[in-house]
Amino acid sequence: MLEDQRSARASLGLDGFNLFVANIQTGFGPFIAVYLSSQSWTQTSIGLALSIGTVSSMASQVPAGALVDLMPNKTRVAAFSVLTFMVSALMFAIHPIPLFVYFAEVLHGISSCTLSPAIAAMSLVIAGRFGMGLRLGRNARYAAIGNGVGAALMGACGQYVSERAVFYLTAALTLPALFTLLPLRRAAVAGAELRPARRLPGEQRTHYWRVLADRRLMIFCACAMLFTFANAPMLMLISGTLTAKGTNPSLLIAACIVLPQIIVALASPAVGRCAERYGRRAILMLGFSMLPLRCLLFAATQNPTLLVAVQAFDGIAGACFGIMVPLIVSDVAGRTGHFNLSLGAVGFGIGIGGTLSTPAAGWLADHFSTRTAFFGLMAVGAAAVLLVAFAMPETRPRKEADDAEKPP
């Protein structure tokens, strides 16, 4: 009984934590460039600051994953990451001199890399392997709500108060995030009985390279990289069209950001359930095939309203992808003791895809046309779909088989 109450409260806590973390992350997005511009930063320095952020988060993906694996208490990792976000946001807000900004970017890059594995690990502890799909569906729902609300809050804050206030708001939002971790702290203690994500003490861990070299993980990593490559520059490309054709570009771009989040919030639990019922491949196919479809529709229309409407497909893709990444990794590596390391490896692949694609798509759009860029991205997205269709194996664990080896 006590257990049930605890896990119910922990579940609620995790919902809230996802929501606030997504809120916080909105403040650290591309808005930083706007803020630094308003602080009379030159374009060169802004570019340097953003590159430092990208490099530090890319470089720390895998090591941070390995580090989180070694930490017995994931709640503490999450709390520490959020505190680092607070420090980082305050450094931006209080004194945006280059040294502080660069340092804040590094701090944020590293703690992002420890936070997302920590959330996934806490989810695994709370929900167990067979409830993971449902749990991740909930995570994605609350994260989407957090993203949408955060974008609206911070957009309003930047517009009506000041750019600086956005970072104070970001720092303030870390407090409720820390608060929601309190019930999780207790659950983490009980987590040992709930469902240990790793083997019992004394049992030997699988060697890390054996986990990383798992064929399923490598194929999935490639799929995720291709998907992100095709997905990341999409918003940039359509916002260009929206600016030129729409009557209120800022509002339309805001709609393009918020609409998919609404869809994710609505669809995520169902996606999580379907992943448990129909398997991972089906959901992955569904999500990935949204991408070429979107490219095709974007290339076909210039109508601002239609462009925003097509973003709904991004919501479906986002829900599928956001849930499948931790889910498939937990399928593959959930019990090896290298779950977070594997998650970091996939995150690294995603990071590479996202970093390379924006310049590539920008180049295509500059030298040919936006439409050409959409077709290019469509080709990459189609390659991701084909890779899933022909190479990606099903990773859903078979219950019977797992029950047999489940520790008592």
Added chain:
Amino acid sequence: MSRRAARERLAAARAMVLLVSLASAGCAGLRPNHPPAAQTVQEPAREAQPRTTQVDTPVSDQAVSDKAVSDTAMSDEHVGVKPMGDAAQTQAVATSTKPSTAGTLATPPCTCAEAKPKPRPRTKHKHVRKAAPAQLSTAPVVAETAPGGTVVAEVRSMPVSVVSILGKRVKGPKGEDLGRVVDVLADASGRVRIAIIDFGGFLGVGNHRIAVDWPLLRFDPSSAESPLVLSVNVEQLRTAPAYKDNPRPQTLMEPDAKAPPSTDPAPEPKK
């Protein structure tokens, strides 16, 4: 070495310093005029100012009316003011000349041996004028050649008030927000030619960057946060091509501001 030769070397060195400081520090306010010739000692330059004002009168109706409203202390600002259309190309022409060129300013100036433009403090116009590119210049420079070819500069307070440009908001004619100045580009002579304005977007997503011809901007120093006014339609900004980093970017400018740079009689080389 003759004094003249020394001066020229000095001026070239200073031009480079100005360019570098302009580019690196983002000093949108710095607006050196005629660096190659800007070597006259400060004092004579000042003496010439009042006369310059009169001399300038024939330049254009616009300039005349502008001058009428400004006080003598600011008169030196007006020498750079050009009629809307060709302000960008020819404003250097108006840089003050020696008294000897009185009455001939509208003709190719500054090219005769005696007519040396002087470095003079410039600032944004107090009286906002349509065609007035904000004229900001370096602090008064003392031309005294040091052994290493450097300038012995002296520190003095700026005679006119100046305001930072980079990162400041740009307003439309009706006070609407048109974005923010994120960069200022200068030509080979160090003169500011283009403001890069970043506008639109939401939380940093989908911002649109446009190169705007400097003379299209007017200055309203009364507003510290948004001292710039851009008199163009939002539609024009939206449909303008995004700024691409190349030596001759597509730039939003006055329709008649397309006069080729070669018409610029100023001694400074245009791109």
